[in-house]
Amino acid sequence: MFSYNKTHYICNIFYYSMLSGKFAITIHILTLLNKFPNDYLSSEYIAGSINLNPVLVRKEIANLKAHHIVESKEGKNGGTKLAVDSSKLTLKEIFEMTFETINLGYAKNQPNPDCPVGKKINQNLDALYADMNQKVSAQLQGISLEDFSNQF
Template sequence: MVKPNYICNIFYYSMISGKFAITIHILTLLTKYPNDYLSSEYIAGSINLNPVLVRKEIANLKANHIVESKEGKNGGTKLAVDPSKITLKEIFEMTFESINLGYAKNTPNPDCPVGKKINQNLANLYSDMNQKVSAQLQEISLEDFSNQF
C-alpha cells in the first residue's frame, strides 16, 4: 500500500517542477500576442490547466513586473517587458530561488560514513546544478525561446 505522505511528496514535487513549464508557457503565449490582453481562461486552455493555477502564476509574474493585467470584458494579461531583454534565467529565478531536490526528513546517522556527509554532499551537488542551469538559461532570452514556435 502506498503511504499518503509519499503521494503528497510526489504531488508537491510534480507541482514544483511544473511551475517553470507553466510560467514559460504563459510568457511564450503572451510573446506571440504582444498587443493583446489574453484571459486566464484562454491561457489555461492552451496549457490544459485550471485557470486558477494560471492566475496564481500570473500573480507572481505581475509582482515581478513582467506582465500587466486589466479587468473587465476585454481584460486579461499581456507582457510588460521586451521579450528580448529578459532571460530564461531571470524567469527561472522568479519561479524558484534555486533547484533543491530535498533532503531526508530524518537526521542521518553521524557515525555512518555516508550519513555524516550525505546532506553536505547533496548541498554541493545542488549548488553545482544551480550554477550549470543558470549558465545555460542566461544564454536564452524569452524571445529566443518563443521564436521556436
C-alpha cells in the first residue's frame, strides 16, 4: 500500500466543462433559423419553441454571433438569422462552440500528489478523453446543420 500524508488539498481543479442544455439549445435555435433562412426570428419566438426564457436564448445567440454563425437585427421586426450556409456548418463546429470537449468528468478536488495514482490520474484521464473526443468529433464532423434540420 502506498503511504502518504493525508493532508487536505483545498485547491480545486478547473478542468470542468460540463454539459448543460447548451448544445441542445443551440442546435434547436439553429434548426429553427435554418427552416426560415430569410426571416429574422425573434428571441421570444425561438424561446416559445424551446420553452425557455428569451434572455437565455439571446445569450446563446450572442455566442453564435461571436462565432459569426448568425446575424441579428435590433429594433422593431428585428431578430436573428443564419449567416452561413447550413450545408457547410457541421455539428462538430456547433459542439465546439458550446463545449470545449467531451469527457467523463474529473474528481472535484486535486488528488493527492504524494500518491502515485493520485499524481497521474488526471493526466491519464485526459489522454483517455482526448481519444474520446477524436471519435465523437469525427462523427459530428460528418453531419451538417442541413442534414440535421432535414430530419424534421
